[in-house]
Amino acid sequence: MRTRMFLTVGVVAVLSAAACGSKGEAGGGAADNGTLVIGASLSLTGKLAREGILTREGYDVCQSVVNDKGGVPVAGSRRQLVIRYQDDTSQPDTAGQLVDQFNDKGVKLLLGPYGSATTEAAAAVVERNGQVMADSSGADDAIFAKGYRQTFAVLSPATEYAASMVQAIVDLADPKVRTVAFISADDGFSKTVTRGGIAKAEQLGLTVVGEEYVPNGTTDVSGALTKIKPRRPDVIIGSVHLAEGIAIVKQAKELGVAPSGGFAETVAPPTPDFTQALGATAEGVLGSTQWTPTTAGSDKWFGFAGDYANTFAAKFNGRQPEYHGAEATAACLALVLAVEKAGSTDPVKVRGALAGLDEQTFFGPLKFDSSGQNRTKAMQVVQIQGGKPVCVWPANASEAALRWPATKAAA
Amino acid sequence: MAGDEGGGVNQLAQATVYGLLQGCLFGLVAVGFSLVWGVLNVVNLAHGAFVLGGAYLAWELHDAFGLDPFVSMLPAAVVLFGLGYAIQRWLVNLVVNAPIFITLLLTFGLQLLAVNTLILLFTANYRSIPTGYTGISLVLAGDVRVPLGRLIAAALAIGLTAALVYLTRRTRTGLAILATGMDRGAARLMSIKAAHVYALTFGLAAALAGAAGAAVGAVGTFSPADAGRLTLFSFVAAVLGGLGNMWGALLGGLVLGLVESWGGQLLPGTLVNAVAFAALVIVLAIRPQGLAGRAFYASRLEA
């Protein structure tokens, strides 16, 4: 009898403790004590940890640069930027829960998580709570097809990732390319990318001779390559992440799959891991990226893209930024610019300012359409030349000519 | 049209060759896992993390001294042996007699610790050890390629498995391990010190995992996030081959490699994993003792 009572009381006590535990914190987040608090749920652990941490670096650069220059001007005063991080462990449901927790604490302005799934989950909650989110990496068009009004993505949409490379190859490659094959991961983002790429290829008169899907995150794509080999495509385009991207190039060499033109892959080639892991084999591979240090445009906080690269390198022991860092900084910048323009931290006003934003920045133009996507900005295409990704397309940002056929560039 | 047909045959031949090579690697990854499961009745969920430990060691040795990853198999094995011995002797032995949930949970905790330690030490970046022979392939008839790196890895996998079988069947220590696996009480009567033998077994399995990791690093790509996948492969290969049966683990790896490779040719590529899991469940339902005939410790199957 006593045990029962003890247990019952225990359960009640535990639950009540839950109620009171964090009550004190609530509401104190965005207080007017000279700071501007922005929340960010990020994948610091779990399968997206690598990219999540790169994204945090970009947010950190934004915070330190803005604060070094005196903070965010809000209606005559200057506020120090404070970014609060929470780990969503790469899980969409946790990301959504964290957005609600930020809301409890009065944090209305948010920076996006890494990845499309987590961003999608967060965006739904942001919408319900009337918060405002600047999305740095969730590029899947599906997120923006839902009529959300509170989420703004600084980056070019997913459909552009492969399409930009198709365009670059058609524009620049000589001898001309006639056939392409696609190898795609099977997650939503990659499939959207592939769909965009295929549409572009067909529009530009190329023949798509293969369309193979592989499990997301696999390190073995030999099956897809073996199937594609006899169809002899001029170019193999991978709509992939890093693991599959490395595997395509590595295993194609092993299996003697040698397209006459070369390889092009989204996302993977611009990251240093790609060249590090592949060594000389990486030479000549094309990649698409949201940003390079030669991106056109500048702003008052970060200057030109090259200046941003220097700032970033100075903060992280000389390491050059990847596009993950730049797009994160750009998302933060969008919020800073919007707050300044609105002259307020009120989410309704900040939302209005974001919707009307039209600024040139180190990341290129920041201007959102009615769905919240940034379509004015172009993707850039890089090629690995001499062990480094260099921008080859579009013309206003290119550092070097495209070497073609890319497979010959290796030799 | 005739060319097309030839292409189909070549394609299948290529898939077979690649599947077999890949299968040997799976087998090498799985053999230590199978050993621990068979002898200690412990399913080591941290096995994949041990493999990665070997891969990172090989990477560091290559980075610092330019050591070939296949040469690094030895130091990787030695380091992992020490680690494995210590973990079993002073940690897993504490709960080794508990119900299976307990040992599963313990190794799950170990896996969390190990993977996060790897992330802290080496970051979550993808790595691959660049070697001179990456991409060099022997060309057979019909343009079927045999990648040199994978061929070496496969040969070493077979060699190591043979060595392990020799060790367990022909040496005093090996026989002590087998005896303890079959009947702990009886082993104690023969004055075999179970705590030590258990630790030896776990250490040996960790050493094999380390060696396998170096091979994985030489031919493929790895990051801490792969730990779970590697453990899962070991699971499947060990079960397909028959618990605690070392040649069986290699056979299970080969079957897995072939199923994935052929499945990838005949079906949409994304169904490959589904096929592998279907094979696993069907084998368990029909032949729980594994494909390699009698399981070494059949008595565990149906109490």
Next chain:
Amino acid sequence: MTHLDAAPAETAGVPATGRRRYWLPVLRWEGGAVALLAALALQTRLYTGQERTVTTIAMFVALAAAWNLIGGYAGYACFGQVGFFGLGGYTAAVLMTHGHLSFWLALPLAAALAGAFAALIGWPLLRLKGHYFAVATLGVSEGLREVVINAGTLTGGGAGITIPTAGAGAPTAWLGNDGFYVLMVLIAFATVALVAIIARSRTGYALRAINQDEDAAASMGINTTVAKTIAFAGSAALTGAVGAAYAFQQVTIFPERLFDVDVTVLMVVMVVLGGAGTVLGPVLGAVAVAFASEWLRQRFTDVHSFVLGALIIVAVVLLPQGVTAYARDAVRERRLSLLENVRRYRL
């Protein structure tokens, strides 16, 4: 004869079939009702984010209690339990999206499908024991995920599926954070109560007997196949119902999460640390583990998984029999030493 009389003095006075059930920590219905009221009353005091956290905890209470039926009582370590969670979630999502079925119909259908599926695979798989059963069920759940990924037209594949929750296309309007709080709490209590009822029924006796010794259980006239299948299907159906509620709460669901093996592991951790085969154990385990991991995530943003791993190891070594059993023995035998605990299963 002296030996026969040497029963421990402490227990000598207990009547032969006295009501003391030493294996079952007691939780009377009054206690449950009080806790339910407390949980519902708690809602008024929570902010949205906290409310969601408690909703998640309630969900894990339900999941742990459901797993306890097959894993704790019957002793079959199902490592593919998340497969039923995903199956329930996707069934509900597909029925609501493509079939425009009301959530209140989709939920029981999802539970029924998960249960039926479990009964079907249970027929061959429940003959396996120990790790073999664990691996086979793990294989089933991983396979289910692959099927969901590949059945893109129905499930949306890797891109996920979004249940229509607003406007004319919505079969049932989204319940809101408050609504889902109440729903999950009710599901949690219903699950715990159902499992408690089964545990005390004739079937419950059968399951505990099977857990200890299947041959001896069969000699007691227990149709072991039927008993195990009931436990497996029941556990799966309850898990499927939770999955359906979760899917509706999330609106957009992805195969990676709905079939995430970590969810299974969490269930096992909660049940084992709380006390397998007890009514209250999974509840305590779920609340404690969910709180601990939430707290760790907030305090140790970078290394919380690391700390969680270390805590699991320490807990497993020090409390291998679970908190409930430890507390019971501590009270019963006045033994509190954790060191003695460690000796229990060591070599």
Next chain:
Amino acid sequence: MSEAVLSAGKLSVRFGGLRAVDDVDVELYPGKLLGVIGPNGAGKSTLINLLSGHLRPTAGRVLMAGRDVTGARPWRITHAGVARTFQIVKPFRGMTVADNVTVAALHGPHRQRRPHRFVEAVLDRVGLAGKGALAPSELSIADARRLELAKALALRPQVLLLDEVLAGLRPAEIGPALRLIGGLRDEGLAILMVEHVIQAITAVSDEVLVLHHGEVLTRGAPGTVLSDSRVVEAYLGSRYAKGGNPR
């Protein structure tokens, strides 16, 4: 003589090449006790496993109350009225002594609606009165054997198969145990009792069957069987065969 309640004809089972039980006939009658003896490895426990359904015979038939139960699952055979004990006791460890017996009361062929009373009575009968709330691990060896018997009796069987219920008991404990078993027989139970201790079994047996290498060496009244030189030889080896009766 009344009709046999359980009869098994030409039972055989092989494990690989080994004939563990070879061509054995068994008939059990209400109120009679058949003692089965034989050296280690003679196939005694295997015989019980065949009758209880824990092993499937390779050849032969088992009839229970006229119904063919050959190869039936153990729980079906239990429901046909056969109860058994295990040589190595198999209590349900997580449960109290009383709950152990309750399992049988709830699942046996005669399902008890009010098990409490019934279980108490069964415990009382085997001499475990007052120990219902204990854990099986707290029982002495003798009490653990009693629990094993209580679980079988709670099924209210017609046939009882006892696998070395006296093993591990001290001499002083054997007497009461035999009286209990004799009492059960006198109430009309058909009992098959496997035992290693010869002198104990002769006291209660109506018939003795000697197994050797899986075959029936001899069978008959206890006195006749024990004077059979082949039995002595099987137990003690040929050197002692001419030396006369074993004690």
